Structure formats: structure tokens, C-alpha cells
Amino acid sequence: KQEVTQIPAALSVPEGENLVLNCSFTDSAIYNLQWFRQDPGKGLTSLLLIQSSQREQTSGRLNASLDKSSGRSTLYIAASQPGDSATYLCAVKPRAGTASKLTFGTGTRLQVTL
């Protein structure tokens, strides 16, 4: 059974710092990995999607990497801003197909202070 863990569970950084969020998964046989952001009381917003054949994806100040063989992914946030404060979730998709169920990580709660 796939297990996805995120470290740290919570993180507080001052504005402007670069930071790294970690995601590890026990079964390396994945189809893709997705990073999400969740604001309090809201649904999830997709940030980046990395296919199993890819090593990294970038969107603005965000960069996600994937090392499938070691079961790890990282989300790098550059020049953090207070608006980045949210919970970040990673999720792995085990196989192709629109009915394939995601397994979610435990989440990292990020607070960026002024």
C-alpha cells in the first residue's frame, strides 16, 4: 500500500526566504506526482504536475523535482511571500486513467511572516 509522507509538518519562515518542502512515497511505481496548495476552508489548487518520466517542473517561483527511484519529490519556493502561506499537499497517481485514485501526503502547513 502506497504511503506518502511530507516533512516538515509545519514551517514558519520570514518573507523573502527560499524554502524547500519534502514529499516521500514508499512505492516508486507511480504515474505522476502533483503538488497542491490549500487555503483555509477552501479546496485544493493544483500547482505543478510531474510525470514519472520527468525530473522537474517549474512555474514562476515554484520548482518541483521528482526522483522516482528514491521515492522523493521536493517543492522549492523562491523568495517567499506572505501570500504563500497555506497548506501544501503532494499526491501520487499510481497508474494511467482518469479513475486512478490519488494518494495524498500528510501536508506541510507554511506560514510566511512579514
Add this chain to the structure above:
Amino acid sequence: GAVVSQHPSWVICKSGTSVKIECRSLDFQATTMFWYRQFPKQSLMLMATSNEGSKATYEQGVEKDKFLINHASLTLSTLTVTSAHPEDSSFYICSAFGQLDNQPQHFGDGTRLSIL
């Protein structure tokens, strides 16, 4: 803009009431939708997979008679919490993949259900 719309966003009702939550895919057809439940400060727990034109598939431990799912069209799935009780109070979120397999999964904004 949102590609998955969920309604209502907040419901408060008395114990014993049945509550229906709607999930719509906006710019695409979704043969499969997912319903999740989330407790405070916890990750998402998959409740069931909603399949257009057929019965939903429920995860272990989820009461299918309590949480009725209907997916009558390619753009609409509904979750009905029947005879709701305070322990059913939670945050419910629906989601769907886009039509292409390599697209991300999109989520609705969630429904906060409070049973008095």
C-alpha cells in the same frame, strides 16, 4: 477560473436532515469524479469514486446508504448525506481529472457541512 464547481459552499442544518452537495465539471466531461472528506488539520480521505452511468465505488468503512452518490451526467455528480447527524459534520470536497490522462486533478472549493 475554476474548472470544478461545488455547491453549496456552506450548509448548516438540523440533525436528521438530508443534505445534497453538487459537483460540476465546467469545461470538460468527467466520467469519473471523486468525493473526499477532510477533518480539521488533516489530509483528504477518499470516500468514494463516482462513475457516470453506474454505481459509485465506496472506500472501506464508508456507509453507502449514508452517503448516496449519483452521477447521472458527464458533468454532474451529487453527494447526498442522508439523515445527517453531528458526527457527519465535516468538509467535503469533490474532484475530477480532465479528459486527458496527463492532466492534473481539479478540485472544487469544498462544502462545509455543520449538523446541529
